Amino acid sequence: MGALFGLLTSGAIGVSDLFGRRVVMRCHVLSAMVMFQGSAAIVALAIVPFVPGSFASDDFVRGLVSGLGLGTGLACYYTSLDRAGSAVAAPIVATLSAVIPFAYTTLRGHDPPLIAIIGAAVAFAGLALVTAGGTRGANVVVGTAWALVSGIAYGVGLGILVDISESSGAWPGFGQRLTSVVAMAALVSVRRLPMLPPPDVMGFAMLTGVASASATIFYIVGIWFDAPATVVGASMFPVMSVIVGRVSYHDPINVRQAIGIAAAVIGVTVVVTS
Numbered sequence: 001m002g003a004l005f006g007l008l009t010s011g012a013i014g015v016s017d018l019f020g021r022r023v024v025m026r027c028h029v030l031s032a033m034v035m036f037q038g039s040a041a042i043v044a045l046a047i048v049p050f051v052p053g054s055f056a057s058d059d060f061v062r063g064l065v066s067g068l069g070l071g072t073g074l075a076c077y078y079t080s081l082d083r084a085g086s087a088v089a090a091p092i093v094a095t096l097s098a099v100i101p102f103a104y105t106t107l108r109g110h111d112p113p114l115i116a117i118i119g120a121a122v123a124f125a126g127l128a129l130v131t132a133g134g135t136r137g138a139n140v141v142v143g144t145a146w147a148l149v150s151g152i153a154y155g156v157g158l159g160i161l162v163d164i165s166e167s168s169g170a171w172p173g174f175g176q177r178l179t180s181v182v183a184m185a186a187l188v189s190v191r192r193l194p195m196l197p198p199p200d201v202m203g204f205a206m207l208t209g210v211a212s213a214s215a216t217i218f219y220i221v222g223i224w225f226d227a228p229a230t231v232v233g234a235s236m237f238p239v240m241s242v243i244v245g246r247v248s249y250h251d252p253i254n255v256r257q258a259i260g261i262a263a264a265v266i267g268v269t270v271v272v273t274s
Contacts, residue, residue, distance in 0.1 A: 005222025006233015012215035014240030017086065018248055020208040024078045027197045032205060033075050033184040035197055039209020040216075041177035044170065047217060053169020062164050063172030067179025069157020073097070074212075075184070076150035084143020086245030087253040091264035092147035093154060094237060095123040098268045100155025101162060115270060123267025129260030173216055236265060 016036075023032045073093070080089035099120050157176075164172050188195055197205045215234075222230030242261060245251035 001222070001225040004233070005218045005225065006230040007236065008218040009215045009222065009230070009234040010237040010240045012211045012218060013237040014244045016208045016211035016215065017081065017241050017244045019204040019211065020078055021081055021245075021249060023197050023201045023205045023208060024082050026201045028188075028193050029075055029078050029082070030184055030188045030191065031194045032078065032197050032208075033071065034181060034188055034195055035202070035205035036074065036209045036212060037071060037177055037181035037184055039206045040213040041174065041181050041209075043210055043213035044174040044177045044216065047213075048170045048174055051170035051220065053167050053171065055171050056165065056168040059164045059168035059172050060175045062160055063175030064179045066157045066160040066172070067176040068183060069153045069155075069160065070176055071180030071183045073150045073152075073154035073157060074180070076146045076153060080143045080146035080150060081241075081245070083139040083146060085249070085251035085253075086241040087251055087257045087261065088140060088143050089147045089150070090237065090241035090245075091126060091261050092144065093151040095126070095264050095268055096148070096151025097154035097158055099123065100152065101159040104159040104162060119267045119270025121267070122270065123264050126260040126263025126265075126267055129256050129263060170220070173220070177213070236269075239265060 020032065020036060023035070077089060077093050080093070102116065102120070161172065161176075185195065196202065219230060219234055222233070239261070242251070242253065246253060
C-alpha cells in the first residue's frame with residue numbers, strides 16, 4: 001500500500017504540472033502561485049479534522065517556516081519548467097529535495113550507510129548528464145539555475161519538517177501552505193502584478209492547487225502504511241513530469257538526458273531507502 005500511495009503522490013505531481021504549466025504560460029508565475037497555494041491551503045485545512053493529531057505551536061511554526069521553502073521552490077520550479085522543460089527541471093529538483101534532508105539528518109548525528117552515499121553520487125552524476133545533454137537549448141543554463149534554486153529551497157523546506165512530531169497531525173501541512181500563499185501574495189503586491197491568473201485559466205490554477213495538496217495527502221497516508229515504500233514511489237515524480245512535458249508540451253529530450261533522468265531517479269531511490 002505504501003508503494004501505491006507513493007506512486008499516487010508522483011501522479012498527483014504530474015497532474016499539477018499538466019495544469020500548472022498552462023497557467024504559467026498565460027501569466028506571471030507569482031500570480032499563478034497565489035492561486036496554486038491558496039487552493040492547496042484550503043484543501044489542507046479541510047483535511048485537518050480527518051488526520052489524527054492535535055495542534056502543537058512549535059510544530060505549526062516549523063510548518064510555517066517550511067512554507068517559505070515550499071513556496072520558493074514551487075515558484076522557481078515552474079519558472080524552470082517554462083524556460084528549459086521538464087527534462088532539465090524535474091530531476092534536478094527531485095534530487096536536491098531528497099538529498100538535502102538526508103544530509104540534514106546526517107549532520108544531526110545519523111551516520112549514512114555507504115550505499116546512501118553511493119546513491120547520492122549516482123543522482124548528482126545523473127544531473128550532470130541531464131544538464132550536459134541539454135546544452136543545445138538556448139534557455140538550458142537559465143532553466144538549470146532556476147531548478148537549482150528550486151531544489152535547494154524544497155530541500156531546506158523539507159529538512160525543517162524532519163523534527164515535526166507525528167502527534168501534530170496535518171496542522172503543520174496547513175501552516176506550510178498558509179505561509180506560501182501569504183508570501184506569494186506579498187510579492188505580487190510589491191511588484192504590482194495581477195493578484196490572480198486570467199479568468200480563462202482560473203480553473204486550471206485551482207486544479208493545480210488541488211493536485212498539489214492531493215500529493216501531500218497521498219504522501220501522508222502512504223507513510224502510515226509503509227514509509228520507505230512511499231518515499232520510493234514519491235521519488236518517481238521526475239518520470240511523471242517528463243512524460244507530461246514530452247506528451248503535452250513537446251519538451252525536447254535526447255539520449256543523454258534520458259540516461260541522466262534514469263540515473264537521478266535510481267540515485268534518489270537508493271538514498272531514500274537506505
